[in-house]
Amino acid sequence: MTALPDLTGRIALVTGASRGIGYFIARHMAAAGAHVIAVARTTGGLEELDDQIKAEKDRTGKGEATLVPLDLTDMDGIDRLGGAVNERWGKLDILVANAGLLGVIAPIGHVEAKTFEKVMTVNVTSTWRLIRSVDPLLRQSDAGRAILLSSGAAHSARAFWAPYAASKAAVEAMARSWADETRNMALCVNSVDPGATRTAMRAQAMPGEDPETLPHPGDIAARIVPLADPTETRTGQIYQARHDRWVSYRMPE
Template identity: 55%
Template sequence: MAGSFAGRVAVVTGATRGIGWSVAEALGAAGAHVVAVGRTVGALEELDDAIQAKGGESATLVPIDVTDYDALDRLGGAIYERFGRLDILVGNAGMLGQLSPMGHIPPKVWDQVIGTNLTANWRLIRSLDPLLRQSEAGRAVFLTSDHAHTAEPFWGALAASKAGLDALVKTYANEIAHTSVRANLVDPGPTRTQFRARAYPGEDPETVAPPSGHAQAILALLTPECDANGETISLARKMADDGVLPSQRTIGLA
């Protein structure tokens, strides 16, 4: 997809590592101006270097925590003043929290997980939806998990937050159905990230897909040609199906 995102402005949250890093790097290399959101300045600067090393333009680095909701409001204002629109939103930032019985989850941890995985994405929509509507083809993708539906013991905080995210994004998709904006969910499945390493400390990381393996599939959902809206795309299921990437048009797997 080299050059296919030329001139498009893209916000990526959780861009300091994992899937967020890989998607931000791929977007930048394909010509997009990346607004990279993450908590660690050094990691954002390394991402910027990686984008430029692949021929992309220097990214805009936004070192904030996504639970700083006032900062997300300011981000929308800053993007409007500089670009007047937003073409792409990738809501990737996420938090595992604590794997334990529901009654043992500390309230602070619960609030952090819900705040990061659910409320922050609502605040992003609230702040950036007007800018996506100014694009000729606004595209949004949010990272979800199959734990939203499996009700697996001890995963309650993550499950509740991702189930809420699924409902949020699908409702938003219905609201924008008659606009030029499209919003979808992506379940990456098992991926070689720090998030998964904390959840499965005994797992051999070489047995799961690297984050970079998902980047192009996610980028396919961010092109102006992609008409999908309100869908949940399982990348693990797609990888099992002969490695076929999501179709540019009919890709729903919910």
């Protein structure tokens, strides 16, 4: 596994933390010493995560979690989350906006309006609402780090993937604008393309694929966690986790 950075004493908020890549990002960040605010709809998955973090702390003395059961379609709940973080800690060091929804794989003209709207609500609007809620808190950190999960679909725009591809392109655009707004600050904002990974979402999209041919989400998560290191100062870029490769965008003059 990729060596984890030292995140001792840092406060990290991770959405979609009950399974898949988000679950392992939360575990790895806790193992690196962070206090993880784990957000997800599924209480059972959050409790399992908490059990793992506590077991690891018993062995190493590192890591803690605060569990936040929250459906990210609850916009007022996202606003309250920022207020609760501010009241307890007065800052946030790390944001990992990982939660996402695939929707359907179908011709664009066959996608139902309610399906398209839900993908946009979960993947785009809730991410914007979360950014708005915690941006002031990240600016209070000595080295705020925001990591927004994207997808290669944002660039390949493959047939039948229109809602998901459009949503991830929007997330990347928000990340780049946010990075440009904050490029003279201690806050760094980057997108991550995890690549094909052995997750439930991938199985939904590619039901005939052998999952054993894909990287484990824990391995991909371990490659993403170093982006939260205070010494990592790149911003406004995309990190392709599966290939350990950065893609740079030219910032406006």
